Amino acid sequence: MENNELKKIIEALIFSSDQPLPEYLVSNMLGKAAGDADIEALIKDIAKDYEDRQGPVELRFVAGGWQFATKKEYGAWVRKLYKDKTTLKLSNSALETLAVVAYKQPITRSEAEEIRGVEVSGVLETLLERKLVRIVGRKETVGRPLLYGTTQEFLKHFGLTHLSELPSIEELAPPENAAPEMPVSENTPELNFEDKAGAEAEQQPEPKKS
Numbered sequence: 001m002e003n004n005e006l007k008k009i010i011e012a013l014i015f016s017s018d019q020p021l022p023e024y025l026v027s028n029m030l031g032k033a034a035g036d037a038d039i040e041a042l043i044k045d046i047a048k049d050y051e052d053r054q055g056p057v058e059l060r061f062v063a064g065g066w067q068f069a070t071k072k073e074y075g076a077w078v079r080k081l082y083k084d085k086t087t088l089k090l091s092n093s094a095l096e097t098l099a100v101v102a103y104k105q106p107i108t109r110s111e112a113e114e115i116r117g118v119e120v121s122g123v124l125e126t127l128l129e130r131k132l133v134r135i136v137g138r139k140e141t142v143g144r145p146l147l148y149g150t151t152q153e154f155l156k157h158f159g160l161t162h163l164s165e166l167p168s169i170e171e172l173a174p175p176e177n178a179a180p181e182m183p184v185s186e187n188t189p190e191l192n193f194e195d196k197a198g199a200e201a202e203q204q205p206e207p208k209k210s
Helices: 003-016 023-034 039-053 072-081 092-104 109-116 122-130 152-159 196-203
Strands: 055-061 065-071 133-138 146-150
Touching: 003 023, 003 039, 023 039, 023 065, 039 055, 039 146, 065 072, 092 109, 092 122, 092 152, 109 122, 109 146, 122 133
Parallel strands: none
Antiparallel strands: 055 065, 133 146
């Protein structure tokens, strides 16, 4: 199959995917039709085509895969489209706990509570439900408590390719007792950090569990 036709198929696949699409999945879907084509080069060609058009849409590598997104300068207009739709909402307490997990992972619940100074069981449950945090194993200590880390969904929502792109604590220089501000992608529909479930979990601590 000719490269121009392959590029059209690849563009259609990435456009239709609701998650960032890794190159190996594109290769698997194309199968024998790809022949000896360099899939990575073809995807980068598509990204360059969109860049050359200077339109409002770009092809970006985020969270380990390729995804179409609107450019940040059009973010305010896109947010108007999602104004009345359900969006990801987190309370300040949930956001602070997410920041602790992101910067200290893998981390146990009790370690997160020691850093934050409050009970976080309910907040962690909220983050697990939202697929921003996942259980990555158990710590080899007494009781073998669960270890928590961030997910690909976390990278996607905050517009990060890798965790290494998180700003350093020194760069953030937060005020005393303030949680580091998480980078928010302009390409993500309005992220309002309010979550009644998370807030109630803070006010009414659940029994501690490892």
